[in-house]
Amino acid sequence: MPSAIDYLLSLPPYGMAPEVKTAALLAGVHEQIAYHEAHCPPYARWLRHQGFDLRRPVQSLAGVPWLPVGIFKRMFLSSVPESQFVRVLTSSGTSAQVPSRLPLDRTTRNRQMKALAAILSHRLGGQRRPFLILDAPPQEPQHADRELSARVAGLRGYLMAATEQEYALRSDGGRLLLDRARVVAAVERWAAAGTPFCLLGYTYVLYEYVVRPLRAEGARIDLPPSTFVMHFGGWKHLHQQAVTKPVLTDHAAEVFGVGAGSIVDIYGFTEQLGVIYPDDPYGVKHTPTYAEVLVRDPRTLDIVPDGAVGLLEFICPLPHSYPGVAVLLDDMGRIIGRDAGDDSGSGTAFEVIGRAQRAETRGCGDTLPRQVYETGGTIR
Amino acid sequence: MKFHLLFDHEGARIPLDAGYKTAPVLDGLEALVAELRTGQQQLRAVAFNDLLGLCDAAARSWTQPGHPLADFIRRNHLGFLPLWLRRANLSALARRSLRDRPEALDHFVPLGEKQTMMVRAQPRGVVVHWVAGNVPVLGLLSLAQSILCKNANIVKVARNRPGILPFLLAAISEVNYTNAQGNTFSGRVLTDAIVVVYADRQDEAAARELSRLADVRVAWGGRDAVEAIINLPRRYGTEDIVFGPKTSLAIVGAERLVDKDSARRTAAAIAADACAFDQQGCNSPHTVFVERGGPIAPSEFARLLGEAMEAECRRSPLEDVDPAAVMNVLAVRAEYAMRGEAYHSREIQWAVVYSDEDRGLADPCCLRTLFVRPVNSIFDVAACCSSQTQTAGLAVDDRRQALAEALTARGVERCPAVGAMRVYDAPWDGLFAMDRLVRWVSG
Numbered sequence: 001m002p003s004a005i006d007y008l009l010s011l012p013p014y015g016m017a018p019e020v021k022t023a024a025l026l027a028g029v030h031e032q033i034a035y036h037e038a039h040c041p042p043y044a045r046w047l048r049h050q051g052f053d054l055r056r057p058v059q060s061l062a063g064v065p066w067l068p069v070g071i072f073k074r075m076f077l078s079s080v081p082e083s084q085f086v087r088v089l090t091s092s093g094t095s096a097q098v099p100s101r102l103p104l105d106r107t108t109r110n111r112q113m114k115a116l117a118a119i120l121s122h123r124l125g126g127q128r129r130p131f132l133i134l135d136a137p138p139q140e141p142q143h144a145d146r147e148l149s150a151r152v153a154g155l156r157g158y159l160m161a162a163t164e165q166e167y168a169l170r171s172d173g174g175r176l177l178l179d180r181a182r183v184v185a186a187v188e189r190w191a192a193a194g195t196p197f198c199l200l201g202y203t204y205v206l207y208e209y210v211v212r213p214l215r216a217e218g219a220r221i222d223l224p225p226s227t228f229v230m231h232f233g234g235w236k237h238l239h240q241q242a243v244t245k246p247v248l249t250d251h252a253a254e255v256f257g258v259g260a261g262s263i264v265d266i267y268g269f270t271e272q273l274g275v276i277y278p279d280d281p282y283g284v285k286h287t288p289t290y291a292e293v294l295v296r297d298p299r300t301l302d303i304v305p306d307g308a309v310g311l312l313e314f315i316c317p318l319p320h321s322y323p324g325v326a327v328l329l330d331d332m333g334r335i336i337g338r339d340a341g342d343d344s345g346s347g348t349a350f351e352v353i354g355r356a357q358r359a360e361t362r363g364c365g366d367t368l369p370r371q372v373y374e375t376g377g378t379i380r
Numbered sequence: 381m382k383f384h385l386l387f388d389h390e391g392a393r394i395p396l397d398a399g400y401k402t403a404p405v406l407d408g409l410e411a412l413v414a415e416l417r418t419g420q421q422q423l424r425a426v427a428f429n430d431l432l433g434l435c436d437a438a439a440r441s442w443t444q445p446g447h448p449l450a451d452f453i454r455r456n457h458l459g460f461l462p463l464w465l466r467r468a469n470l471s472a473l474a475r476r477s478l479r480d481r482p483e484a485l486d487h488f489v490p491l492g493e494k495q496t497m498m499v500r501a502q503p504r505g506v507v508v509h510w511v512a513g514n515v516p517v518l519g520l521l522s523l524a525q526s527i528l529c530k531n532a533n534i535v536k537v538a539r540n541r542p543g544i545l546p547f548l549l550a551a552i553s554e555v556n557y558t559n560a561q562g563n564t565f566s567g568r569v570l571t572d573a574i575v576v577v578y579a580d581r582q583d584e585a586a587a588r589e590l591s592r593l594a595d596v597r598v599a600w601g602g603r604d605a606v607e608a609i610i611n612l613p614r615r616y617g618t619e620d621i622v623f624g625p626k627t628s629l630a631i632v633g634a635e636r637l638v639d640k641d642s643a644r645r646t647a648a649a650i651a652a653d654a655c656a657f658d659q660q661g662c663n664s665p666h667t668v669f670v671e672r673g674g675p676i677a678p679s680e681f682a683r684l685l686g687e688a689m690e691a692e693c694r695r696s697p698l699e700d701v702d703p704a705a706v707m708n709v710l711a712v713r714a715e716y717a718m719r720g721e722a723y724h725s726r727e728i729q730w731a732v733v734y735s736d737e738d739r740g741l742a743d744p745c746c747l748r749t750l751f752v753r754p755v756n757s758i759f760d761v762a763a764c765c766s767s768q769t770q771t772a773g774l775a776v777d778d779r780r781q782a783l784a785e786a787l788t789a790r791g792v793e794r795c796p797a798v799g800a801m802r803v804y805d806a807p808w809d810g811l812f813a814m815d816r817l818v819r820w821v822s823g
Contacts, residue, residue, distance in 0.1 A: 042718035049717035070711025075718060298703040300727045311703060330707040356703035 004031040005317055009111060013118040013288040014347055018339060021289050021347075022061065028317035029064050029325055030057060036323035039079040043323040061292050062303050066313050066326035069271055072100035080105045080321045091270040100270055105321035112274025113160060115290045115318060120161045123264065123278045124198065124228065130190050131162035132183065134201025134210055134231075136171040157273065158200055158230075168199070169209055176209045183221060196226040199256075202233035203265070207248055214255040222257040229256060230278065232266035235354075249283070267352055269331075271324045272316045277350075284336065286347035291316035293350050295335055296328060306335040309353060330356045381407060381585035386537065387576035389415060389568070391553065392546035396452075400542045400578040409534070412575050413506065413593060419572030420532040424503065426569055428474070428485040430559050431528055432467045434567055437557040439465035449551050456544075457656065457696050458517060464804055465524065474528060477806050477814035485530060488823050501818035503530040504619060505595035510609050511545065512600040513538030515657050519545055521804050522598045522621070522813060527570050529817040535576045536590055542578050549574060587612055594618055596817060601625070621816050623662070623809050626770035627744055630665040630798050631783070632681065633758050633776035637674030643681055646775040647688035649799030650750070653773055655692045655730075656802035658700075659746050662809075663771040663794070663801050666744035668752045669761045678754035679721060682734035685750060686723030689730035698729050698748055708745045740764050758783055767791035770809065773801040 002010075004027035011024060034054055037044045047054075050065045058064055071077070072091075084105045091100040121127075135155070159165060166186040170179040190197045201210075206229070214220065223229075229252055238248065249263045256262075260283070267277040267285055277285040287293050294303055295310040304310045313328045337349035384403040386393050393403045406412065423431075439462040442449040453459060463469065474482035481489050484501040491499045507526045511519030519535055523545075526533050537545055555567035579586035591597060591612035596619040599609040606624040614620075630653070636646045654665050668685065670678035706728050713731050716722035720735030730748040741764045742751035755761060758776060765772065765787055771794040772787050774780055784795035793810050796803065806812045 045719075046714060046717045049722065068707055068710035068714055070707055071714045071718075074711055074715045298706045298728070299698075299701045311707070328707075328710065330704060332703060356707060 004028040005111065005320075008290060008317065009114050009118075011289045013115075013122050013290070014286065016289045016346065018346065022292070024289070025061065025292055025315065025317065026058055026064075029061075029315060030054075032317040032320070032325050033058075033065070033323075035320070036079045036325065040077055040323050042075060042077060043079070061315050062294060064315055064326045066315075066328045067323065068328045069100070069269075069330060072102060072271055072322075072324070073098040076101050076103075077322050078103045079323060080107075084321070089270055089273065102270060102319075102324065103321045107320040108318065108322075111318040111320065113157065115274040115288070116157050116276060117160060118290075119276055119278070119288050120158065124161060125196075127196070128161050128163045130164035130166070130186075130195060130197040131159060132166050132168050132186055132197060132199045133159075134168050134199060134205050136169045136176055137167040155200075155202075162198075168201070169205070176205070178210055178213060180221075187221060187223060191224050196224070198227065199223075199229040201231055203231040203235060203248070204233060204237045206231045206252065207238055207243060211248070211252050211255050215251055220255050220257055223262075225258060225262070227256070227258060228262055228264050229258070230264040230266055232268060232276070269314075269327075269329060271327045271329075272314055272319065274318055275314075275316050284349050285351070286349050288347060290318060293333075293335065293348050295333065295350075298356075304334075306338070309334045311356070312350070312352065332356055381589055382579065382583060383407075383409060383586055384542075384578040385412070385575070386542055386578055387535075387546035387549050387571075387574065388412065389419060389572045392543070392550040394543050394546060396543040396547040397541075398543055400537075400539065403578065406577075409575075409577070409589060409593060412577075413532070413534075416506070416532040416534070416573060416575060419574075420503070420530065422569055423527070423532075423573045424530045426565060428482055428528065430557065430563070430565055431530075431570065432470055432474075433557040433559055434552075434555060434565055434570055435465045435470055435524065435528075436467035438552045438555040438567060439463070441555060442551070449548075452547070455699075456517070457658070460656065460802060460804070461517065461520070464521070470524070470528065473525070473806050474814060477525075477812035478818070479815075484820075485528070485818070498823050500821050500823060501529065502821055503532075504817060504819055505531060506593050507531045507533050507596040507598060507817060508590050508594035509533065509535045509598040510590075510600060510605070511535060511537045512602075512605070513540035515600075515660050516541050516544045517548070518600055518623075518661070518804075520548060522600070522623070523574065525814045526596075526598070526817050527573060529814055531573070531596070531817060533574045534590065534593065535574065537576060537578055539578065539581075546576050549576065581608075591618075596621060598813075599623065619816055621811065621813060626662040626768050626793070626809070627741070628661075628663050628665050628771035628773070628801060629667045629669065629741065629761070629764075629769065630773040630801070631758050631761050631776065632668065632670045632798075633774075633779060634671040634674035635777045636775045637670070637676035637681060639675065640684070643676045643684050644688065646798060647681065647685040648691070649775070649797070650685060650773065651688035651692040652799060653801040654689070654750055655696055655698075655748055658698060659744075659748050661802070663804075665771075665773055665798075665801060666746075666749070666751060667742045667764075668750050669755045669758070669764075670752055671758050672754050672756055678752060679734055679736065682721060682732050682752040683723060685752060686730075686732040689723075689732055689748065689750070690725065693725065693729045693748065701728050701747060705745065705747050709747045709749050712745055712749060759786055762786040762790050765790040765792050770794065771796065771801050773798040 008024045008028045052065045085103045087104040089102040168183045169176045249260050252263045253260045261281040265279045275291045292315045294313040297304050297310050312331045312333045315326045317325050333352040335350050339346040383406040384400045386403050442462045483489050488498040488500045491497045509519050509522050549571050552567045553571040558564045591614050598621045599606040600623045602625045606622050630650050637643050670681045713722050713724050716733035722733050724731035732750045734752040738753045769792045772792045775798045
């Protein structure tokens with residue numbers, strides 16, 4: 001008999017009737033909570049502390065016990081023996097002092113790849129494409145140890161949807177530079193063959209090393225209209241330069257000669273890798289069949305009404321090697337619609353507003369303004 | 381250089397809950413300082429005792445049912461403020477700070493047994509107060525002491541809730557006090573020697589101007605903030621009073637853990653200290669060290685402390701939360717539920733966490749979160765203390781002086797009883813503030 005997770009992953013990523021999706025998700029969640037309770041003693045202790053009793057089925061997604069994302073920075077939680085680790089993921093740590101550490105086993109990795117492939121394939125129109133990677137080519141096996149940064153892991157995950165890979169940047173004494181000749185050659189080759197392709201990279205790399213230099217020169221690299229420019233990762237550095245998502249989208253569309261709908265911002269996070277949330281053609285993110293988003297009030301921790309801003313919680317039963325089934329993030333956002341009914345399929349439409357800034361110990365006080373939210377960001 | 385004028389002799393220029401942007405804009409402070417000096421001359425003409433009377437009258441009126449300030453004080457958990465402004469408290473503070481001669485603020489007084497030396501406490505001049513953003517009302521504490529020392533005052537508030545001090549000062553300006561001789565004084569004699577301004581923290585010219593005008597610079601705030609202030613150019617002879625970033629702790633001796641009643645009383649006192657200022661004051665406890673060996677074990681005390689926090693938060697709920705701090709607290713709660721004991725409200729109100737394995741000071745995470753840690757001896761805590769430790773609240777009996785000696789030798793500034801940690805007294809951060817707000821002269 002297939003597991004609830006196998007069944008969930010057999011469903012299409014979008015377009016499921018809400019009640020079918022919720023039932024499949026709840027079954028997967030229940031199965032995974034039972035698994036983690038049996039295999040991760042700290043998690044089992046925490047469940048008891050929450051008063052959670054597996055003998056009573058979870059009735060709704062709002063009733064699923066969730067962990068705050070910071071627990072993965074404070075505790076190394078594993079539901080498989082170390083011998084089964086294929087990697088230990090760490091969050092990028094660009095804004096966090098201590099990174100999350102998550103053990104990855106083969107089961108989790110396979111589930112993540114299935115989910116990612118399904119979502120990406122849907123967004124790319126059902127076909128694999130050549131990828132122009134907005135980074136320098138790796139020179140050596142840089143991560144021979146099992147600690148692999150989530151950044152690298154995240155990028156590699158996307159490449160399974162690639163029929164071919166080219167790199168758009170080169171490293172010059174540790175400095176990244178746009179390899180314009182190589183980019184132009186690849187673009188011309190794929191365009192001449194009528195092969196739709198993608199540009200893919202980290203958001204700040206896209207802006208800092210591609211879009212900004214091209215704009216500064218008044219230069220363009222015209223891409224065919226079928227091209228997607230997909231980017232993901234943190235916005236912290238860009239926000240410091242007052243570069244918001246609309247600014248990046250406009251500037252990228254300008255230098256590549258494509259419509260704003262071709263610039264695809266992808267939201268995702270280390271604790272539930274594999275499930276990604278790309279913009280639809282209208283710049284809106286939707287939850288796929290394999291996950292759901294809830295929004296909680298920071299003070300009461302209750303679910304807020306749709307449209308109200310709060311802390312984002314994601315429920316996704318795919319993690320097998322660590323208990324990341326339901327995670328409350330330090331990102332603020334809101335639900336902007338349900339069952340959107342456009343070509344991205346149904347699914348809860350949501351917006352990520354930005355990260356609640358890191359709390360600081362202030363002792364007797366702090367004369368600096370207590371700015372709570374970053375604005376305009378979508379990626380953590 | 382741009383200043384937003386929030387309060388002057390014409391009263392509050394912004395409503396309580398407004399931002400600074402609606403306030404009048406000034407491109408310099410010279411004219412204001414001239415007005416301040418006029419106000420200071422009026423202030424100097426009033427006897428110290430009558431200034432105390434005005435503060436006392438304000439404090440009494442604010443606790444009257446129906447007074448607009450009464451509700452504000454309740455909502456903002458500022459119950460200490462009317463008590464702190466009462467004559468008895470300020471008089472004791474002045475005596476302690478001014479060599480038992482507060483009359484020296486009015487005229488020359490004899491000093492010493494032979495009484496051959498006559499001394500006088502002259503105001504230093506213009507005192508500039510940089511007030512912290514997280515606990516803006518603390519600025520009133522240095523401001524009141526400076527006013528009693530008859531200085532002119534410029535208060536630079538933070539962007540966060542800039543209307544609070546103007547609101548309180550406006551209330552003080554409306555008070556009247558009649559002394560035993562039948563002379564009536566208006567609270568304006570106090571507030572006409574005060575202006576409140578806001579300047580953007582990026583406005584270096586404004587910061588330098590404030591520093592240039594100061595005879596005394598009083599800096600409340602975190603490390604970056606106070607370092608930025610004391611590194612501003614200043615005139616020769618300018619005095620600095622820094623109330624910088626420090627944290628506090630509580631220590632419970634085994635003698636207070638002989639039975640549940642005693643332990644509960646101690647827990648209630650610590651809970652009250654932790655909830656004051658929503659645990660954002662430098663005198664708020666974060667770590668509670670509990671001595672082993674008593675009939676009540678540290679782990680059981682943690683549970684009782686949880687009950688006390690629940691009771692305290694029912695009386696005085698936490699209202700404002702910072703989502704980033706919430707996430708930190710939630711992670712702490714989850715961690716201890718996994719590897720220790722976690723007692724907490726369902727919502728974000730309070731938390732008490734415990735693990736037998738924990739040692740040393742916890743990283744404060746605020747939002748009324750207490751880390752209970754076991755120690756074999758209360759004297760072991762001294763090793764965790766440094767000049768960054770402000771207050772150690774003690775629940776100890778016969779060993780109290782010996783413990784205070786050990787703690788203060790390591791850098792701790794205050795060792796009051798638990799329950800009194802939240803009381804703002806003198807000395808504070810190693811100094812008697814009023815002593816630094818006057819020039820001692822002889823004649």
